Amino acid sequence: MSETLAAFLYLVSGVLFILALRGLSHPTTSRQGNVFGMVGMAVAILTTLFLARPSFGGLVLIVLGIAIGGGTGAVIARRIAMTAMPQLVAAFHSLVGLAAVMVAAAALYAPEALGIGTVGAIHGEALVEMSIGVAIGAITFTGSIIAFLKLDGRMSGKPILLPQRHLINIALAVVLVLCIVGFATSESHGLFWLIILLSLALGGLLIVPIGGADMPVVVSMLNSYSGWAAAGIGFTLQNLALIITGALVGSSGAILSYIMCRGMNRSFISVILGGFGGDAGPAGQEDLGDRTVKQGSAEDAAYLMKNAAKVIIVPGYGMAVAQAQHALREMADQLKQAGVEVKYAIHPVAGRMPGHMNVLLAEANVPYDEVFELEDINSEFAQADVAFVIGANDVTNPAARDDKSSPIYGMPILNVDQAATCLFVKRSLGSGYAGIDNTLFYKPNTMMLFADAKKMVEEINKAMAD
């Protein structure tokens, strides 16, 4: 196969990847989009094989590698629980990062194979691109591993703050840049591995101080990094598919980080600087004062909802932790049978990653056209008879809207307090991630349902069936 034809086919593969993302603009076109993505990948791989014409031994190794990796990937994809998607995506990011490092290392030791010169005489330009790609790849690798450990609960979600961490990070970054300059002019293998070591350290140090509450931003940011790393390697190999994909993934991750930051009213810089949010809000902050809380039972909730015309359900991550989504859908089915209009309202940061709550609801067979985003449904709470909040907290706190002194002031919230009655399922009066008391609990039209989310919904279901 000629180089020209190969370059053309890589372009085709890049366009197919664009179509794959384009398909995600609507659930009905999304499955077709995913097929475009797979075809694009197949085109890129086959083109490379026809272009390179590996020896028989090389071909055996390639098939073996794809079989080992592909088999592992397929098993993971089939077994993973939907609640564990954030961890899985973080783990996958780390693999992209490490793969970028490996490809760059291979390119350094066998530049002829990748068409970038010979050992000791790789083009200066290729060296710059390679070292940038490898640095971002290594940062993505360790950063994603830390994010994975935090999301998976193997490491505390509390921010770990080293003394002088900003100074350490800046010093590391400066040395890293110097190493890249040195490597680009000398092609020293020692400097190459030093760049990798420094970047690995930097990746870990950057993510360790970031708390559990900010993980949706971190996961999106690492998604972006993995894209830039791929683009860096793409420039080295002068491969169009890789350059286009790197740009797509890089901008996609950046946009998602921006959306997540906006959903929490946090600036990107303050997230990166870290130190916000822990595993759970400090317990024992239940300063009731003389404020009273209205408490209800499952029977009260069932009665209220069955006689309502419109119920809006507000699920949060707590619902997923309690595995209450299936019971919740049964509740919604019963309500619909009784002629009640049921809608779901999703806050942008309702899960542990962008769009996580939508996947969890889809898994419980909730139709996607009953699920609405914050901007589309917020005006409807005023006409709703019941807002049913389950497993969410901070995203419903009216203080974010009304109280200028609140630390979460300015964060977009779901206006559940405007519904005629707000039913709030919660285990206790503890505060949420942000560690802030929710003034909603003490409003006269709020009824607290103190119980485990799943148990409460099951009891409501029973009460409604009677």
Next chain:
Amino acid sequence: MEHQTVQNALDGLDRASVAIGDARASIVQLHEPVATAVHAATGVDPFVFHFAIFVLAIFVGYYVVWSVTPALHTPLMSVTNAISSVIVVGALLAVGISASGLATTFGFVGLVLASVNIFGGFLVTQRMLAMYRKKEK
């Protein structure tokens, strides 16, 4: 919202044009000797073409990703994960035709890692997308 998006896009354009200017300046200094041959043929360094594609792809990505419905942001992340593993092409070349044992080893590890991601990423995306159903009427 729309207004903000347009504003963001304009800002992005400004930054991109500055970046292109910078890149052009650096190209001139960076590697005259390497690209002399190509220069002689076309007059322009091939890096410029690749960089142009890169910049345009960022813009395509920007608009395509903003049009992704928020309900599908998780599948978006898993599919971008899968496609960024197209880095496998570098690993394939290293495993297939490099003469150095070390390079083959690195390439092989890269190949296995990228394959986990390709298969895992596309299949888990497919599994998620299959769950999105419309209301039965």
